[in-house]
Structures are given as structure tokens and as C-alpha cells.
Amino acid sequence: MSINPSEFKQTSCEGYVTKRGHLVKTWRRRYMVLNGDTLHVAYYESKTNYNSEHPKEKGSFILAEIEKKDYSSEGGNVKPFGFKLVGHAPGVGYKEFCVYVENAKDQSKWLEVANNALRKNIAPKLSVDTRMTSMLGHRAPSGFLQSSSVQVKNVNATKEELLRKAVLELSQAKSTGDHTVAEMGHQAEMLDVAEANLDNVSTELDRGDHIIKRMASPLLYFFTGSSRAKKAKPKSPSTRLPKTPMNSPTNKEQHHVHASSEKHDTQDDQLDQLSKILASLEVQASVINTEVDRTSEQLDRIQQKTEEADNRVRDQRAKADHIGIVNS
Missing domain, CATH: 2.30.29.30 (Pleckstrin-homology domain (PH domain)/Phosphotyrosine-binding domain (PTB))
Structure with a gap:
């Protein structure tokens, strides 16, 4: 030895x-x-x-x-x-x-x-099989050395499983995207209502300016007829029903996507489905980006209108207090 x-x-x-x-x-x-x-x-x-x-x-x-x-x-x-x-x-x-x-x-x-x-x-x-088991952390069902037909079969099964998981994960991503788009639509309509209400406040503040001017110079308004200023027709707020995630069509589409993913078994069908879902996700991304830009601009307008309304209210209150002191 x-x-x-x-x-x-x-x-x-x-x-x-x-x-x-x-x-x-x-x-x-x-x-x-x-x-x-x-x-x-x-x-x-x-x-x-x-x-x-x-x-x-x-x-x-x-x-x-x-x-x-x-x-x-x-x-x-x-x-x-x-x-x-x-x-x-x-x-x-x-x-x-x-x-x-x-x-x-x-x-x-x-x-x-x-x-x-x-x-x-x-x-x-150590044998090849034992060393590969040590490196991979698990043993192949029939050992490491397998026939080419068995290896091809295992590769195809792995590809189908990966495609199936990809379809499922992208379907869930699409469902989340649909929910996000619907929720952004709901928030956008609420912002429309808020902006319309601010426009109505601005109209009422115009009326307040006329009243204060008439109180400050009653004779001038009596002879010029300014005291009969036409009332501006207030803007009516949006009456559209906001699309919430509960009444939007996204939930119906979600069940359809999962049902269709179970019907297709071949790799070609799964690849075609992946292509359609990816195209849908691209559209969602474009819609979301557009809506984010529009919402940002609208929030800036609402903030500006709110600040203008606050300034006008303070100005009218000061003028009204001054008129009250002079008249007294």
C-alpha cells in the first residue's frame, strides 16, 4: 500500500x-x-x-x-x-x-x-454525480449523466415552466397597472371638481368686489347703473362619476387574463400571450406618464388659484372693515 x-x-x-x-x-x-x-x-x-x-x-x-x-x-x-x-x-x-x-x-x-x-x-x-450534487445542492432524478433525449425533455419542461411563471407574473403586473390607471382617473376627476369649485369661488369674489365698490361709492353706482352688474353664472362642478377600482372594468379583465393563461399550454401560445401583455404594459406606462404630467400641471393651477382666492378674501375683508369705520 x-x-x-x-x-x-x-x-x-x-x-x-x-x-x-x-x-x-x-x-x-x-x-x-x-x-x-x-x-x-x-x-x-x-x-x-x-x-x-x-x-x-x-x-x-x-x-x-x-x-x-x-x-x-x-x-x-x-x-x-x-x-x-x-x-x-x-x-x-x-x-x-x-x-x-x-x-x-x-x-x-x-x-x-x-x-x-x-x-x-x-x-x-469523488464521482462526477456526487461532485455535481455537492455543487448544485440537489441530485438529478436519474443521476447527472442522462441520455440526450431525457436532457432535452427536461430543458423543454424548464422552458415551459419559466414561460408559465413569466405569464403569471406579467399578468399580475398588468392587473396592478390597470388598478393604478383607474385610481389615477378617479383622482383626476376629484381634482376637476376641486378646480371647478375654485372657479366658482372666484366668481363669488367678483360679486364681492362689486358690492364693496357700491358700498364705497353709492352715488356713483346709482347714476352709472353699476349697481345692477350682471351676475356671472357659476360654473357647475363636474357631474361625472369617478371610476373607482370597484366599478372600473379592470377587475373583469383580470379574471379574463388568468383564465386565458390557463388555456394556452404550448410555448408559442405563451410567447404570443407574453407579447400582448408587454404591449399592454407599454400602453399603461404611457397613460400613467401622461396622467402624472397632467396632474402635476393641474395641482400647480389649483395651488395658484387657492392663493389668489385667499389674497382676495383678505383684501375684501380689509376694504369692508374700512367702509364700516367710515360709515360709522
């Missing part, structure tokens, strides 16, 4: 390193842990966090390469005892991780242990 000395070499390591950030190129102290059996490298805020009951990773990756580096030319307190790790980060892909340690001894230790781990994993003893 032969013994491979490499099997007894240290392949796992942990300790404090100083790591450079990916976006903001600042150096921060992190506690890094290398698992030699899986080549999994993780780094944490501190050793205390790593040893806690619920450690929280700052990041992790599967080690692919390591090489000695000197980053001291970057200035500051950066030390020359560095190395660069290349690894595959989940959901991101391959990235470079630049770190340095406090002394040459720690640098040599990390380089040696990481290279031991990489050499050990060049020819893994």
Missing part, C-alpha cells in the same frame, strides 16, 4: 488579511477562511463574527488560482506581503481578490496551503 504524502499536507487555513474592495478601492481588514476540501473561501467582518452562532459572510468564492503579489506601490500602509486569489463568486463569475498579510511568514503560509488545496483537488476521488 502506497501513501501519498500530499494527502497529509495542510490544505485549510484561516486568519486576518487586509483585502481591497472591488468598487471602492480601499483596504479593509477581514477574517478569511479557506476550506481545502471544497476550495471554498469566505471572508468575514471579524473572527468574532466567524465564530458566532450565526456568522455572516462579507463574501465568498471557489478558489481557482493564487499567486504572490506586492501591492506596496499603492502607498499608504499597504505592506508588500500580498497575494492575488482568483475565484468563482456565486452569481457573479470569476473575480480577482487582492489581499496582503502582516509578514512574510503569513504570506508563505497562505500560498503554500492554498496551492496544496489546489493540487489536491486537481484529481478528485
Whole structure:
């Protein structure tokens, strides 16, 4: 029986390193842990966090390469005892991780242990099926190695499931958009009523101006006939019923969308349905943007009219008080 000395070499390591950030190129102290059996490298805020009951990773990756580096030319307190790790980060892909340690001894230790781990994993003893199960987190129903027909069938089933979920999610988005459009219509009609009421207030304030002028100069109005100023016909507020989410047609359309999504089973039908829903969402977005602009302009008008009405009321009250003092 032969013994491979490499099997007894240290392949796992942990300790404090100083790591450079990916976006903001600042150096921060992190506690890094290398698992030699899986080549999994993780780094944490501190050793205390790593040893806690619920450690929280700052990041992790599967080690692919390591090489000695000197980053001291970057200035500051950066030390020359560095190395660069290349690894595959989940959901991101391959990235470079630049770190340095406090002394040459720690640098040599990390380089040696990481290279031991990489050499050990060049020819893994586990079967392909077992290794894929470990990486994916689950086992395929009939093992990893499957016939091409079974693989194609599984791929098609996955595509159909993704399309079905996309149709369902976009249908829900369309329903939300319909609800939003209906609610904005309701609010727009309420603003129309408010603006019409302000116009009526302005008309009544015009009448108040005539009355105050007549009280201030009764003889002038008697001879000029101004005392018989025509009454302006007040504007009637909008009588349209606001479309609320309860009486709008959106709820009926929602049931139709879900019903139709269950009728189509083929990928072509689902793609056609997706295209129609996306077109509808585009129309909704255009309507919402237009309504937002219109509402913003109307709110500005209402605010201006409200301020004008307040100023005129204060002015009329002051004039009326002055007339009362003179007459007394």
C-alpha cells in the first residue's frame, strides 16, 4: 500500500488579511477562511463574527488560482506581503481578490496551503454525480449523466415552466397597472371638481368686489347703473362619476387574463400571450406618464388659484372693515 504524502499536507487555513474592495478601492481588514476540501473561501467582518452562532459572510468564492503579489506601490500602509486569489463568486463569475498579510511568514503560509488545496483537488476521488450534487445542492432524478433525449425533455419542461411563471407574473403586473390607471382617473376627476369649485369661488369674489365698490361709492353706482352688474353664472362642478377600482372594468379583465393563461399550454401560445401583455404594459406606462404630467400641471393651477382666492378674501375683508369705520 502506497501513501501519498500530499494527502497529509495542510490544505485549510484561516486568519486576518487586509483585502481591497472591488468598487471602492480601499483596504479593509477581514477574517478569511479557506476550506481545502471544497476550495471554498469566505471572508468575514471579524473572527468574532466567524465564530458566532450565526456568522455572516462579507463574501465568498471557489478558489481557482493564487499567486504572490506586492501591492506596496499603492502607498499608504499597504505592506508588500500580498497575494492575488482568483475565484468563482456565486452569481457573479470569476473575480480577482487582492489581499496582503502582516509578514512574510503569513504570506508563505497562505500560498503554500492554498496551492496544496489546489493540487489536491486537481484529481478528485469523488464521482462526477456526487461532485455535481455537492455543487448544485440537489441530485438529478436519474443521476447527472442522462441520455440526450431525457436532457432535452427536461430543458423543454424548464422552458415551459419559466414561460408559465413569466405569464403569471406579467399578468399580475398588468392587473396592478390597470388598478393604478383607474385610481389615477378617479383622482383626476376629484381634482376637476376641486378646480371647478375654485372657479366658482372666484366668481363669488367678483360679486364681492362689486358690492364693496357700491358700498364705497353709492352715488356713483346709482347714476352709472353699476349697481345692477350682471351676475356671472357659476360654473357647475363636474357631474361625472369617478371610476373607482370597484366599478372600473379592470377587475373583469383580470379574471379574463388568468383564465386565458390557463388555456394556452404550448410555448408559442405563451410567447404570443407574453407579447400582448408587454404591449399592454407599454400602453399603461404611457397613460400613467401622461396622467402624472397632467396632474402635476393641474395641482400647480389649483395651488395658484387657492392663493389668489385667499389674497382676495383678505383684501375684501380689509376694504369692508374700512367702509364700516367710515360709515360709522
